[in-house]
Amino acid sequence: MQDFAASFFEAFRLVISLDPDLLEVVWLSMRVSLSAVAMAALVGFPVGAFLAVARFPGRGLLVVTISALMGLPPVVVGLVVYMLLSSAGVLGPLQLLYTPTAMIIAQTILVTPIVAALARQTLEDLHDEYRDQLVLYGLGNLAQLKTLLWEGRYSLLTTLLAGFGRAVAEVGAVIIVGGNINHVTRVMTTTIALETSKGNLALALGLGFILVTIAFAVNALVFMSRAAAVRRAYA
Amino acid sequence: MREDVLSTVQRQAMPVLPVTGTELKVSRKGRVLLDVKNIEIADHGTTVIVGPNGAGKSLLLNLLAGLRQPDRGKVRWNGTPPSRSRYCRFGMVLQHAVLLRRSVRANVEYALRAVGHSRNEARRRAETSLGEAGMERLSHASARVLSGGERQRLALVRALATHPDLLFLDEPTSSLDPASVLAIETMVQDASVKGMRAVMVAHDLAQAKRVADEIILMHHGRIVERAATDDFFQRPQSETAEAFIAGRLLI
Numbered sequence: 001m002q003d004f005a006a007s008f009f010e011a012f013r014l015v016i017s018l019d020p021d022l023l024e025v026v027w028l029s030m031r032v033s034l035s036a037v038a039m040a041a042l043v044g045f046p047v048g049a050f051l052a053v054a055r056f057p058g059r060g061l062l063v064v065t066i067s068a069l070m071g072l073p074p075v076v077v078g079l080v081v082y083m084l085l086s087s088a089g090v091l092g093p094l095q096l097l098y099t100p101t102a103m104i105i106a107q108t109i110l111v112t113p114i115v116a117a118l119a120r121q122t123l124e125d126l127h128d129e130y131r132d133q134l135v136l137y138g139l140g141n142l143a144q145l146k147t148l149l150w151e152g153r154y155s156l157l158t159t160l161l162a163g164f165g166r167a168v169a170e171v172g173a174v175i176i177v178g179g180n181i182n183h184v185t186r187v188m189t190t191t192i193a194l195e196t197s198k199g200n201l202a203l204a205l206g207l208g209f210i211l212v213t214i215a216f217a218v219n220a221l222v223f224m225s226r227a228a229a230v231r232r233a234y235a
Numbered sequence: 236m237r238e239d240v241l242s243t244v245q246r247q248a249m250p251v252l253p254v255t256g257t258e259l260k261v262s263r264k265g266r267v268l269l270d271v272k273n274i275e276i277a278d279h280g281t282t283v284i285v286g287p288n289g290a291g292k293s294l295l296l297n298l299l300a301g302l303r304q305p306d307r308g309k310v311r312w313n314g315t316p317p318s319r320s321r322y323c324r325f326g327m328v329l330q331h332a333v334l335l336r337r338s339v340r341a342n343v344e345y346a347l348r349a350v351g352h353s354r355n356e357a358r359r360r361a362e363t364s365l366g367e368a369g370m371e372r373l374s375h376a377s378a379r380v381l382s383g384g385e386r387q388r389l390a391l392v393r394a395l396a397t398h399p400d401l402l403f404l405d406e407p408t409s410s411l412d413p414a415s416v417l418a419i420e421t422m423v424q425d426a427s428v429k430g431m432r433a434v435m436v437a438h439d440l441a442q443a444k445r446v447a448d449e450i451i452l453m454h455h456g457r458i459v460e461r462a463a464t465d466d467f468f469q470r471p472q473s474e475t476a477e478a479f480i481a482g483r484l485l486i
Contacts, residue, residue: 132302133333137349138322147345151336 010202036107044115078176244351326399384415
């Protein structure tokens, strides 16, 4: 118990003193996860929007598949990306294995189904509500989608938040494709796992504290922006 | 009709009146929901479609507006099939106002932008329209937190702001208090006086008497009677109309 308390205070000291090693790890975590969420949004929103408004044979199967992919095990994704990026893999010549880019690719694969599935549900509900009204404005499919995306902007922001939560908290995929190399691919979750196994609880706790704080801060930011928007016009 | 208040896009779109429906038929699972031989909406004035629940009133409105396709028959807007480019000359107010998650003014601006007005012109017209409806104080409020009556008035302001040739209203005053009903009716009558054609679905016969120039009675998907308001109420031509006016249940 005493060790735990000491580790906790040491962790607090590391955070307060803005330890450079700590900051480096935090910065890389944020860079990788935010990039993955941005990539997932670029792919997931159009896919979700298309599935929300389009009707075609096999759509139901596709919707179920994408929803099921939300639960993709990170280690499996890590393994697949590893095989693709390794020297013998089809993307081997790109030499991306054990780089932050490989980690971004893995996390993008994990986050995209979450963004696509949640965006599909949000936009489909909106489409059901607005369809007749938007048709009466003479809007084409693209213009309707543009309106739906704007009307659903805060729900979609929450979707991105869910994706970010998944990305920043996962360890299985990034440790396989990133290798947890110091100063290169070490992120918060992999560092926590490593330092815990080494018995360096202070650093692990410090990073854990930051991870939780980031999650809290991001959620609070979205909550406040939504509240401000409601006060202005959006409800 | 009032071409000077229309946007360039609206002026370029062919007028939609007269709107006609011929041999319209819609069935579901063997049950006939609508069977209308012929209907024409032309000229000025306000037509109110009345009838019991399930008579096909809203369905007919949706068919004429091009929102639904009949199983058989044709809808024509000024002699040609409904087309997206001419929706800019239509207005429609639904039973439950569908409002964008934006401010009151932004909702009106959106409609004006959709029919081709510039951003500045849309803002100017939106402010004017809200002012005329006595809603300027709500201009910056969220449209989604308005009361039922305010929401419906906003939906009507938004539809009227574009100066449509033809306005469809699908039970716009159901579940509204008398003051809101009066406000809606006044706005429709004012627009009608200025030359807009209105077709409204209603349950309330007293309301039909107040606002209609002519009444269409529907029953079991068919048009039973169509007559000028006074004639309809004073000299109904069918037993069905007589029973409906008397408030007797229609089977």
